[in-house]
Amino acid sequence: MSDMKEQCSQFENALLTLDRVGALRILSAIRQESPEFERMEILISAALESIGLKWEEGGISLSQVYMCGVICEELVESFLPMNEKDRKSFPKMAIAVLEDRHALGKRIVSSIVRSKGYLLLDYGSGLTAGEIVEKALEDKVDVLLISTLMLSSALKVAVVMDLLRQSSSRIKVIAGGAPFRLDPGLWRNVGADADGGNATQILSVIAHVMGGADE
Amino acid sequence: MNMLREMTSMERVMTAIGQKEPDRVPLLLLLSIYGAREMDLPVRDYFSRAENVVVAQCRMLAKYRNDCIYSFFYAPVEVEAWGAEVVYCEEGPPNSGEPFIRTFAQIASLEIPNAKSTACLARVLQATALLKQEVGMNVPIIGVVMSPYSLPVMQMGFERYLEMLYDRPADFEKLMQVNEAFCVSWANAQLEAGATAICYFNPLASPTIIERELYARTGCAVDLRTVARIKGPTATHLASGMAIPVFDDLVKTGTLIAGISAQEDLAVAKQAAAGRLTLLGNLNGLDMVHWDTQNTVRIVREAIQKGAPGGGFLLSDNHGEIPWQVPEEVLMTISEAVRQWGGYPIGRADESSVPHAV
Numbered sequence: 001m002s003d004m005k006e007q008c009s010q011f012e013n014a015l016l017t018l019d020r021v022g023a024l025r026i027l028s029a030i031r032q033e034s035p036e037f038e039r040m041e042i043l044i045s046a047a048l049e050s051i052g053l054k055w056e057e058g059g060i061s062l063s064q065v066y067m068c069g070v071i072c073e074e075l076v077e078s079f080l081p082m083n084e085k086d087r088k089s090f091p092k093m094a095i096a097v098l099e100d101r102h103a104l105g106k107r108i109v110s111s112i113v114r115s116k117g118y119l120l121l122d123y124g125s126g127l128t129a130g131e132i133v134e135k136a137l138e139d140k141v142d143v144l145l146i147s148t149l150m151l152s153s154a155l156k157v158a159v160v161m162d163l164l165r166q167s168s169s170r171i172k173v174i175a176g177g178a179p180f181r182l183d184p185g186l187w188r189n190v191g192a193d194a195d196g197g198n199a200t201q202i203l204s205v206i207a208h209v210m211g212g213a214d215e
Numbered sequence: 216m217n218m219l220r221e222m223t224s225m226e227r228v229m230t231a232i233g234q235k236e237p238d239r240v241p242l243l244l245l246l247s248i249y250g251a252r253e254m255d256l257p258v259r260d261y262f263s264r265a266e267n268v269v270v271a272q273c274r275m276l277a278k279y280r281n282d283c284i285y286s287f288f289y290a291p292v293e294v295e296a297w298g299a300e301v302v303y304c305e306e307g308p309p310n311s312g313e314p315f316i317r318t319f320a321q322i323a324s325l326e327i328p329n330a331k332s333t334a335c336l337a338r339v340l341q342a343t344a345l346l347k348q349e350v351g352m353n354v355p356i357i358g359v360v361m362s363p364y365s366l367p368v369m370q371m372g373f374e375r376y377l378e379m380l381y382d383r384p385a386d387f388e389k390l391m392q393v394n395e396a397f398c399v400s401w402a403n404a405q406l407e408a409g410a411t412a413i414c415y416f417n418p419l420a421s422p423t424i425i426e427r428e429l430y431a432r433t434g435c436a437v438d439l440r441t442v443a444r445i446k447g448p449t450a451t452h453l454a455s456g457m458a459i460p461v462f463d464d465l466v467k468t469g470t471l472i473a474g475i476s477a478q479e480d481l482a483v484a485k486q487a488a489a490g491r492l493t494l495l496g497n498l499n500g501l502d503m504v505h506w507d508t509q510n511t512v513r514i515v516r517e518a519i520q521k522g523a524p525g526g527g528f529l530l531s532d533n534h535g536e537i538p539w540q541v542p543e544e545v546l547m548t549i550s551e552a553v554r555q556w557g558g559y560p561i562g563r564a565d566e567s568s569v570p571h572a573v
Contacts, residue, residue: 018381058457058478061426063377099304101312104373126302126312151501151538152307182455182477183501 004043012047015068016060020075027075037080041116044072045203048112052200065199066104069111076115088118091142091172091210096132097125098146098160099153105177106147108199113145116203129159136164136171143172143206145196154179154186161191172209174202224282224354225411228529232448232471232493235526240519240557241282242550243495243531245357246275247289248308248539253278259303262288265342272342273349279550282529284350286343286410287359287536288335293401294369295335296328306539316371319379319386327397330404340408347409357450358410359535360402362417363394363441364434370394380425380433391437399444406447415442415449415470416535421456423476427464435464442468450474450495455534459487466491477502477533481521485528493527498549500532503541508548515552523561530557 007026014022030040051068054060080087093113097106103125113120123135136144148154157175164171175187176196187195193209196202222230222238230237246253250271251261261267272284291301291311300312316322330336339358346356361369367376367390379387402413419425420434442449450472451465458465458473465473475484475496484494498518506514515530522528530553537546556562 058422058460061422061429062424063380063429064426066374066377067381099302100310101302101314102310102368102373104377107374150304150307150310151504151540152304155306155540178455179501182499183504185505186501 008043008046008050011043012050015047015051015071016064018067018071020071023071024075024078027079031079037117040076040079044076044115048072048115048200052198055200056198062104062108066108066111069108069115069199072115073111076117080117088116091206092121092140093118093143093145093206094121094123094136094139094141095145095147096123096127096135098127098129098132098148098156100147100149101126102149103147105149105199106145109145109147109176109196109202112200112202113206118203129156129163133160133163133167133169137167137169141171143174143209145202146173146175146192147196148175148177148179151179153177155190157187157190157192174205174209176202223352225352228282228355231526231529233526234490234493236524236559237526239559240523240553240561241529242280242553242557243283243357243529244275244279244281244537244546244549245283245285245287245531245535246272246279246281246537247285247287249537249541250275252306252539257303258305258307258309262309262338265338265345268342269345269349272346276350276354279546280554281550282354284346284354284356285359286339286346286356286405287414288339288342290361290416291369292335292339293361293366293397296330296333297325297370299369308536311369314370314372314375316367316375316390319383322386322389322393325390325393327393327400330401336401336404340404343405343408343410355411356409357412357414358402358405358408359414359416360398360405360445362415362420362434362438362451363391363398364437365417365419366394366398368419380429387433395437395441395444398441402445402447402449406445410447412448412450412472413445414474414535415445415451416454417451418454418456420451420461420464421453421458421476422460423453423456427460430461431464435467438464438468442470448472450493452495452535459484462487462492472529474531474535475533481518481528485522485524488527490525490527493529494522495529495531496522497533498531500534500536500538500541503532503545504538506545506548508544511545511548512552512555515549516556519553519557519561523557523559 172193175192227237227241253271289309299315449470451470452474472493477499
């Protein structure tokens with residue numbers, strides 16, 4: 001346990017100092033001890049959640065969260081290619097930026113989800129509520145992750161929810177982005193199933209909306 | 216009982232910035248798209264004519280008994296000037312579309328837009344000049360520029376910009392040279408047209424977005440050079456980002472005012488500023504959408520209690536723009552609460568008389 005804690009701390013430090021080689025060395029050592037992805041995933045999850053918490057507390061910046069997510073995604077990609085059958089395909093998930101073109105939040109969440117071995121469909125940015133719903137229904141996703149930047153876009157999540165209801169869909173919608181962070185009750189007001197939190201908690205939120213235990 | 220004569224808005228704001236107590240706390244409601252709502256016009260139509268902005272600003276000045284005119288149109292007006300797309304929506308501020316810098320090689324060939332001859336910027340200058348005719352020296356007019364350090368988020372997208380910040384110092388320096396020249400000329404054109412001060416929006420200076428070490432290595436010098444060349448007073452606004460950790464950096468640039476995040480405590484900010492900066496903030500604009508009368512009065516009074524004693528405080532929102540969705544009644548209540556509780560000297564809070572949320 002203490003080994004794992006120490007490894008996690010070292011891995012987190014490597015991420016925050018953008019030391020890709022050091023981070024890779026730690027993951028490679030774990031891979032040698034335990035070829036299954038699970039142990040690597042536990043380490044990555046713990047490090048990213050700790051990083052997310054530090055951002056919430058003002059200890060690190062959004063750009064550092066972004067860079068850490070990107071590095072994790074790249075490292076996992078090297079161990080577990082995107083088309084690898086071992087990638088987790090349930091729940092089937094998609095992500096989109098509603099109306100806004102700024103995709104940083106989407107990229108952070110995508111990196112985190114993928115770095116934990118999940119498959120994730122990326123619908124892009126600048127989409128209308130109708131376009132997102134159409135794609136999600138066509139792909140039969142279980143969970144839809146919606147990223148927003150502006151309040152006016154965040155309020156359009158209510159339109160997504162209306163359209164899904166009209167289609168009798170049971171897709172779970174998790175909304176995230178600055179408006180939801182600054183107004184913690186907003187996700188309820190727009191009828192979403194959950195708030196994405198600080199992005200690094202996204203897998204716990206997904207597990208929660210799917211009715212399972214938090215990760 | 217306040218024995219001071221009623222000051223003009225200009226006197227009130229300038230006294231506060233001078234770290235002295237005016238007759239009452241200045242109220243700076245930063246209303247930009249809210250003008251379209253006031254005029255009952257679609258956002259795109261509203262901003263298509265300088266005259267619309269002038270009429271709305273004057274109406275809102277009187278209606279909310281505001282202490283400033285905000286000649287800001289919308290953030291992407293600066294990238295529109297470079298030919299980039301602006302995306303309009305019904306009840307929100309125009310947003311920047313696809314970034315126009317798609318490769319790092321493009322940076323070398325960028326040409327700086329001329330503020331006076333570029334239609335979208337000229338409209339802002341026209342509105343500023345007309346507003347100056349309306350309010351003269353009685354009300355401060357706040358113009359807006361994006362910091363050269365933060366503008367690339369709209370010019371090239373956040374991800375590509377972060378890649379440049381971390382890994383491409385030469386490209387970063389090239390872009391900063393161009394952006395600094397543009398920012399200075401755009402700010403000075405607004406001052407020349409009649410703006411009293413420039414709000415220098417710089418969300419990336421906040422450690423919420425960029426870690427202080429990286430900012431110190433990259434953006435700090437850019438801001439030092441740029442603010443020094445703006446020929447008028449500046450307020451640095453971090454657009455909801457944390458400001459207290461970078462107060463020392465802000466002071467070095469010569470800026471007089473700092474926008475405070477709603478997540479920061481005004482009492483802590485007051486102590487950290489120690490008379491070196493005037494605090495602007497920090498009402499949560501998004502939360503404001505849901506405020507009832509009781510909450511509004513309580514929150515305004517609490518902000519005044521923490522930020523106002525001794526001057527150096529301008530009551531405003533935390534982001535630099537009141538959202539369209541905030542009910543007019545909330546703004547009226549804020550204005551009324553400032554009159555009721557913001558007269559100097561600021562009385563101590565009597566807990567029993569502070570209304571609490573139901």
